[in-house]
Amino acid sequence: MSAELQRARNRQMIVFLLVCTAMLILLGRLYYWQVVRSSYLSQLANDEHIQSQVVNAPRGYIYDIQGHVLATNVVRDDVYIAPIQFATDYTGDNAQTELALLCSKLHQVLPQLSQDRLKQLFDSHQASVRIAGPIEPTQSQQLRALQLPDTFLEPRTLRVYPDGDLASQVLGYVQEDQGGVYGIEQKYNTLLAGKPGSLTAETDLMGNPLTVGVSSQQQAVPGANLTLTIDSNIQYLVQSELTAAVKNLKAQSGTVVILNARTGAVVAMAGAPSFDPNNYGAASDQKGCLGTEDVYFNPALFCAYEPGSIMKSVTMAAALDQGLITPNTSFYDPGYLNFTDGTPTVTNWANEGYGTETMTQVLEHSANVGAAYVAHNILQANRFYPYLQRFGFGKSTGLEDPEAAGTYRDPLSANWTPSDLTRQSFGQSILVTPLQMAMAYQTIANDGVMMQPYLVASVNNNGHITTTQPQVKRRVISASAAELLKGMLVSAANFNKQATFPGYSVAVKTGTATTQGISDDQTVASMAGFLPASNPQYVVLVKLDRPQATIFGGTAAGPLWKTIAQQLMWHYNVTPDQ
Amino acid sequence: MYDLKEREDTAQSVPRRTRLVARRRRQLYPFFFHMGPVALCITSVLLIGLMAVLYLSQVSQAVSANQQLQAINAQQAAQKRQNQDLVNIIAQEQSPAYIAAGAHKLGLVPAGPDSVQVLVVKHLLPFTNNEQGFQP
Numbered sequence: 001m002s003a004e005l006q007r008a009r010n011r012q013m014i015v016f017l018l019v020c021t022a023m024l025i026l027l028g029r030l031y032y033w034q035v036v037r038s039s040y041l042s043q044l045a046n047d048e049h050i051q052s053q054v055v056n057a058p059r060g061y062i063y064d065i066q067g068h069v070l071a072t073n074v075v076r077d078d079v080y081i082a083p084i085q086f087a088t089d090y091t092g093d094n095a096q097t098e099l100a101l102l103c104s105k106l107h108q109v110l111p112q113l114s115q116d117r118l119k120q121l122f123d124s125h126q127a128s129v130r131i132a133g134p135i136e137p138t139q140s141q142q143l144r145a146l147q148l149p150d151t152f153l154e155p156r157t158l159r160v161y162p163d164g165d166l167a168s169q170v171l172g173y174v175q176e177d178q179g180g181v182y183g184i185e186q187k188y189n190t191l192l193a194g195k196p197g198s199l200t201a202e203t204d205l206m207g208n209p210l211t212v213g214v215s216s217q218q219q220a221v222p223g224a225n226l227t228l229t230i231d232s233n234i235q236y237l238v239q240s241e242l243t244a245a246v247k248n249l250k251a252q253s254g255t256v257v258i259l260n261a262r263t264g265a266v267v268a269m270a271g272a273p274s275f276d277p278n279n280y281g282a283a284s285d286q287k288g289c290l291g292t293e294d295v296y297f298n299p300a301l302f303c304a305y306e307p308g309s310i311m312k313s314v315t316m317a318a319a320l321d322q323g324l325i326t327p328n329t330s331f332y333d334p335g336y337l338n339f340t341d342g343t344p345t346v347t348n349w350a351n352e353g354y355g356t357e358t359m360t361q362v363l364e365h366s367a368n369v370g371a372a373y374v375a376h377n378i379l380q381a382n383r384f385y386p387y388l389q390r391f392g393f394g395k396s397t398g399l400e401d402p403e404a405a406g407t408y409r410d411p412l413s414a415n416w417t418p419s420d421l422t423r424q425s426f427g428q429s430i431l432v433t434p435l436q437m438a439m440a441y442q443t444i445a446n447d448g449v450m451m452q453p454y455l456v457a458s459v460n461n462n463g464h465i466t467t468t469q470p471q472v473k474r475r476v477i478s479a480s481a482a483e484l485l486k487g488m489l490v491s492a493a494n495f496n497k498q499a500t501f502p503g504y505s506v507a508v509k510t511g512t513a514t515t516q517g518i519s520d521d522q523t524v525a526s527m528a529g530f531l532p533a534s535n536p537q538y539v540v541l542v543k544l545d546r547p548q549a550t551i552f553g554g555t556a557a558g559p560l561w562k563t564i565a566q567q568l569m570w571h572y573n574v575t576p577d578q
Numbered sequence: 579m580y581d582l583k584e585r586e587d588t589a590q591s592v593p594r595r596t597r598l599v600a601r602r603r604r605q606l607y608p609f610f611f612h613m614g615p616v617a618l619c620i621t622s623v624l625l626i627g628l629m630a631v632l633y634l635s636q637v638s639q640a641v642s643a644n645q646q647l648q649a650i651n652a653q654q655a656a657q658k659r660q661n662q663d664l665v666n667i668i669a670q671e672q673s674p675a676y677i678a679a680g681a682h683k684l685g686l687v688p689a690g691p692d693s694v695q696v697l698v699v700k701h702l703l704p705f706t707n708n709e710q711g712f713q714p
Contacts, residue, residue: 068669068672068673069665069666069668069669069672070669072662072665072666072669073662074659074662074663074666075658075659075662137663155659160666162666162669162670162673163669163670163673163674163675164673164675166673166674166675204644208648210644232673232674233674235674236673236674236675236678237674240675240678501696502696503696563690566690566694570689
């Protein structure tokens with residue numbers, strides 16, 4: 001082999017080795033990208049064309065007992081602009097002209113945004129800016145028709161309440177990030193919200209899922225629909241009459257509770273002042289319950305107060321049930337009652353004495369002395385407090401959560417004195433919620449049996465319907481004691497004639513509660529009772545906080561109680577019993 | 579897909595048949611048809627073309643179906659939205675406040691205890707629930 005040939009072969013060998021080396025390097029890189037980095041690159045590629053979307057579950061509707069919609073959902077659009085995209089799309093001389101034209105068109109549809117403001121927003125150099133929303137459907141249509149450049153509509157589901165402030169404190173409201181807040185919306189949030197689904201699919205350039213390619217879908221489970229025991233017609237009547245009464249009597253606030261006497265179902269529950277859940281932010285500075293609670297709280301459940309004389313029915317119930325008194329048991333009432341154990345003297349309103357009076361007359365006169373005499377001299381602590389407990393005072397009813405429990409001192413409490421016993425007998429030194437007080441009267445109306453109060457009549461969870469059955473909570477007093485007490489309350493109603501009207505017998509008790517440390521003319525005026533007394537159907541409690549035009553339960557709360565009671569009888573075609 | 583048949587057994591003994599065999603060696607038998615390379619090539623191209631046409635047809639149908647589905651989805655969303663709006667409007671117009679306002683516009687006033695006269699007929703037995711309907 002010649003030297004020339006040998007060199008040529010060597011060169012060939014070198015070239016061959018170089019090629020082999022290059023091939024090895026390429027193979028190595030290939031292995032690195034295709035094997036070592038395979039999952040990472042696959043992930044990157046999938047992220048480009050496979051998208052996972054959360055499919056929101058539609059929130060359940062809330063109906064009243066008649067099937068009228070109290071809470072529903074609508075879709076509204078937010079308006080977004082893309083300033084950076086606009087700056088990219090329009091450069092040079094015509095950019096300002098196009099911007100002015102775009103701002104002018106946007107201003108025509110969204111008059112609340114000035115053209116100067118819109119120009120500022122377009123100069124913000126942000127990827128996207130929300131300029132308005134939620135906008136009305138007509139505005140959405142106009143914007144779609146205009147097909148404005150770099151302007152986008154983003155749909156958003158909103159919770160709406162078609163009746164405005166009707167039963168707003170019962171319903172609560174929904175915040176987008178928190179879900180249900182207050183009331184039914186909060187308590188049943190999990191049920192109402194449903195379960196969001198998901199959709200994973202290959203998408204086109206616009207992000208729309210493709211039918212071809214890999215996809216997986218988990219269906220959203222729509223929220224359950226709730227039917228409340230509330231009757232919109234009665235609720236509206238109660239709310240409008242209460243608002244008018246609060247205004248006319250110059251009261252600070254007020255509450256009305258209506259219960260079905262036999263089942264414990266809440267027919268209406270209203271507070272004043274109230275708020276519109278469609279625009280709940282506007283009421284953020286409003287206070288209810290004598291300025292102590294935000295207006296969003298349901299005062300019937302949260303606003304614990306000293307009930308005053310309507311508590312005397314409970315005192316009488318305890319004594320009647322134990323056979324310690326009858327409606328005709330009498331004692332001498334000089335207008336005051338002294339005690340030998342150091343308990344402060346109890347007096348009637350304006351120190352008025354009624355002479356010899358029966359227990360029925362104690363209720364007719366609303367005599368503090370009579371109630372204190374029964375509690376202190378006849379019942380005593382060991383026979384009085386068990387009844388407070390059995391009537392449910394000091395413990396929340398469980399209607400909604402959270403709920404005020406109310407409180408009172410008993411002999412086991414620190415600082416309890418016999419004075420607490422005497423004062424509690426006529427509704428002082430004890431805090432109760434309006435619902436607790438209404439439930440006490442429901443017990444008397446229902447022959448001594450307390451029912452579990454409830455607001456939700458049925459739950460329709462995607463076809464699976466659960467209906468609430470009335471539940472007996474406990475027997476509090478005997479049927480005979482309840483019957484005797486009914487008669488005493490009818491006498492009290494007929495004696496004062498503040499709540500009576502033709503056709504129906506009513507059983508009521510008034511309350512004019514004063515608070516220690518506050519002037520006696522700053523009262524909580526209330527009236528609680530039921531009708532028709534011969535066959536009770538509805539329990540009505542009316543409470544007005546610090547009325548100024550007239551301060552007494554009979555004169556302030558009485559007319560409102562009577563109006564509501566009469567409308568109830570007409571609305572439900574209750575057979576007259578007189 | 580096809581066989582390439584060789585006949586080497588006769589090539590050694592008969593020279594004239596060698597040419598024939600040699601010619602036959604280049605003949606191909608895809609699908610049991612005698613086919614030359616050019617014909618095979620053309621057939622292959624045609625087959626591939628046909629498959630491509632079929633594939634593209636399927637893909638275009640899928641894309642078209644996808645577009646239709648998206649349009650239907652959009653239509654469904656719009657109708658759902660419209661339905662929700664209608665539910666809301668109906669609820670608003672059935673609300674007691676709306677009806678009361680309408681009644682007020684017509685000049686009606688709410689009936690209260692003071693504005694209603696109740697005639698009490700003495701000794702009239704009240705209806706029981708079973709007797710609510712009129713029976714001759």
